[in-house]
Amino acid sequence: MTKRRTKPTATERVRTVLADEIVRGVIGPGVPLDEVSIAERFDVSRTPVREAIRQLEVIGFVEARPHRGAVVPSFTAERISEMFAVMAELEALCAHEAALRSTPEERNRLTAAHEACRIAALGGDIPVYYETNLLFHDTIYAISHNGFLAEVTLSVRNRVAPFRKAQFQSTGRLMRSVSEHETVVRAVLAGDADAAAAAMRDHLTYVRSSVGSVTPNLKG
Structure with a gap:
């Protein structure tokens, strides 16, 4: 628990x-x-x-x-896109390894984390969803069974965390995020590493585009 x-x-x-x-x-x-x-x-x-x-x-x-x-420094759209590109590849690798290495008990944990996100999204509770979303991604990192990869991924996530949080203000983003998580979870549970990586990469791509919709000063 x-x-x-x-x-x-x-x-x-x-x-x-x-x-x-x-x-x-x-x-x-x-x-x-x-x-x-x-x-x-x-x-x-x-x-x-x-x-x-x-x-x-x-x-x-x-x-x-x-x-x-x-x-406060200047943030450009190009710089943010570069950061999310790195984030996407790191999280994709975590998902890839999770599909290959996770145990049945760990996959149950991932399913539970996903369900917590779904419940928060249905309630439209952004603060709670933000926390459950962190837990979902933390679970992916942990069940990749690569401590160094988890450390590096978390370090990069900390740098883009405020932008990731901002995305949830976008209309319909909570349920869209849950749907993206669902694709990742299905691939991990099936042990399909390539599909898990692709799904997570797509998820972070959508995150980046959602950030742009609520932070117009970063467009361009």
Whole structure:
């Protein structure tokens, strides 16, 4: 049984909101992130704000510039497409290996994770779907039985996570995502590695296009 994620910390809350606003263009390129004003906005001390900004810097959502502090960088459609292309190949490889190496018990876990996504999507609950979607992909990584591949894939996912989250604002995206997951799951359960990889690659391609529909500043 997989544990539900715990309540977000102050740092996670600040990081998540700032990342989402950067993706949607609410906080535009070149805008400085002032620790004092952010701390006041979230009613927290500067410590979690400073850590949130540091974490955003790690995934490329913030740049440290001399005499200006932390500022929001520019994201181009080409750069985002490059990131998703790498993400798609890594996740495709995870799905490929999962189809070959997963045990019956692990395939049951994948089926359960998929069902949790379906239930969340039917309820139209975006926050819950986001969490169950993470669990679904985490399960794919785990049952690939390649620890290094899982680590690298998770590292890349962390860099595109705010963009992946934004996609769920697109009309009809939750159920479309579930349908894409279904294709992956069927291939994994059948032990068809090539089909699993192709399905996961297609899934990430759809994710990228959905991101574009809710982040118009990245089109082009």
